[in-house]
Amino acid sequence: FAFQVGRLLRLEGIPLEEVEEIRFEYLYILKIDHLWVLQSLVKLSLNNNFIEKIENLETLIHLRELDLSFNKIRKIENLETLINLEKVTFYENLIETIENLDNQTKLTVISIGKNAYEPRLSLTSLNMAGNPCAEEQDYRLYVAAFLPTLVYYEYKRIDEDERKQGIDRFEETLGKLEREENEAQEKRNAIEKELSDAEMHSKMFVEYLNTGKLFEMMYEKDEEGTALLDIGDEVSELYEEYKTQFIDLCRQVFEVGQKHYTIRQAEVEHFGKGIEKAKQDNQYESIGYMESFLESKETYFSSIKDLKLQLEHDAITEDVFKGKIEEICITFDELIHSTWKNLMRLEVTLFEQIEEVNQTFEQTLAEMINTFIEEVQGVFTNVRAAEVTFSENMNDAAVRFMTAANVNPDEDIPESLKDILIDRDTLNNAMAATHDVHMQNIDAREDQLVHKAKGWLENLSEKLTKDEIRRNRYKLLEINHFLDIQREELEELTADQTSVPNPDNYDF
Numbered sequence: 001f002a003f004q005v006g007r008l009l010r011l012e013g014i015p016l017e018e019v020e021e022i023r024f025e026y027l028y029i030l031k032i033d034h035l036w037v038l039q040s041l042v043k044l045s046l047n048n049n050f051i052e053k054i055e056n057l058e059t060l061i062h063l064r065e066l067d068l069s070f071n072k073i074r075k076i077e078n079l080e081t082l083i084n085l086e087k088v089t090f091y092e093n094l095i096e097t098i099e100n101l102d103n104q105t106k107l108t109v110i111s112i113g114k115n116a117y118e119p120r121l122s123l124t125s126l127n128m129a130g131n132p133c134a135e136e137q138d139y140r141l142y143v144a145a146f147l148p149t150l151v152y153y154e155y156k157r158i159d160e161d162e163r164k165q166g167i168d169r170f171e172e173t174l175g176k177l178e179r180e181e182n183e184a185q186e187k188r189n190a191i192e193k194e195l196s197d198a199e200m201h202s203k204m205f206v207e208y209l210n211t212g213k214l215f216e217m218m219y220e221k222d223e224e225g226t227a228l229l230d231i232g233d234e235v236s237e238l239y240e241e242y243k244t245q246f247i248d249l250c251r252q253v254f255e256v257g258q259k260h261y262t263i264r265q266a267e268v269e270h271f272g273k274g275i276e277k278a279k280q281d282n283q284y285e286s287i288g289y290m291e292s293f294l295e296s297k298e299t300y301f302s303s304i305k306d307l308k309l310q311l312e313h314d315a316i317t318e319d320v321f322k323g324k325i326e327e328i329c330i331t332f333d334e335l336i337h338s339t340w341k342n343l344m345r346l347e348v349t350l351f352e353q354i355e356e357v358n359q360t361f362e363q364t365l366a367e368m369i370n371t372f373i374e375e376v377q378g379v380f381t382n383v384r385a386a387e388v389t390f391s392e393n394m395n396d397a398a399v400r401f402m403t404a405a406n407v408n409p410d411e412d413i414p415e416s417l418k419d420i421l422i423d424r425d426t427l428n429n430a431m432a433a434t435h436d437v438h439m440q441n442i443d444a445r446e447d448q449l450v451h452k453a454k455g456w457l458e459n460l461s462e463k464l465t466k467d468e469i470r471r472n473r474y475k476l477l478e479i480n481h482f483l484d485i486q487r488e489e490l491e492e493l494t495a496d497q498t499s500v501p502n503p504d505n506y507d508f
Helices: 002-012 139-146 160-169 171-204 213-220 223-231 233-312 318-407 424-493
Strands: 021-023 043-045 065-067 087-089 109-111
Touching: 139 160, 139 171, 160 171, 171 233, 213 223, 213 233, 213 424, 223 233, 223 318, 223 424, 233 318, 233 424, 318 424
Parallel strands: 021 043, 043 065, 065 087, 087 109
Antiparallel strands: none
């Protein structure tokens, strides 16, 4: 929204560096950026937009009031340098935790209403007078025992003796409640951990492979395979041995995923830090050119104002005045053009560097992903081999069982096996069906892993390209807009005095 800044301030005729208060409300702003020029800003309002992250405010060290209400912010962050903040508004965002405000020692007002913040109950005062429950015997002791943070009940302080009496009086009920709460909390923690682990393992592409979930999935819809387990002890032993081997191999896949994820993340973090440093260095150099330009601009504008005063007091003739103004305008225009060339050179260099680094980074990640997939596929080959061996052993055991049943017709056959052990062909069909189900599940899980790994790489590459193109476009617009404002300010200052050189003579 730097363009809105320039447009509004140009209309008001106020230098950017002198602005102390500014509002950008209901403007569909997605990202905070380009505010470093507002060095004197004291009050900033960005409410009713679509901002998701607090960023790029570190240079606004004089800021005392910040309004970010009615946005999409999830976390309070990047405010460390704003030590003069006195009032902050985060009303109606998506913030879950009040944090990262340790440096704001001058903060007197913070609005956090209508967010996702869920503080723990810390009741200190309670008045239940007039309610039926309050008339029950020892109710005061009851609330003292069950509300450990409570300090006052019916405006009378609860002393330690009362709390101890309450705990002793309701020891059994209190103990039962604590056990129930602990059990409920443990369940919540287990669910949260499972979800958290699943999310993390999903980034490794190996979710649930550290458990027996894939093995269980093979038998969920495998009626023939489940029925064949009723043959007897021999099959049960084969099954348990196969299950142990299968889960161990799945854990090997999981460990491979963990190992390669750590390697990839280290590469991604190294890349991110390098890109960020390049952007910061480029930005600092760019700011240096802009600040140098603004200093020269101040000198030229002061000269124009002095010439106007001299003309008003008849210290110089109008012809001399116009001649000197013309000289200043030409020199200023040359300054604008040289600044434009320097800024554009910096941006083009950065764009080309990032483009080259992105390509190298993508090639490195592609090699990492291919290595990961090859290693994982090697383990899945062993999983299939284990399935083939198990299927063959199961077939031999089933044939022996069927032969024994035919030799001894009086031997009971489990109900689940009667339709399978009709004859050899039926048994072979059942064995083939259960083997196919197992192989399909194994293949599907391997395909899912490979697809997700390649998809991650493709999405990351696409995002890097889009983000850099977007950044480059914004930067080019910022450069041209900044210099357009300077030219327009000169035109306003010299209006009706002389002509300003035509900007079409240059390439911006």
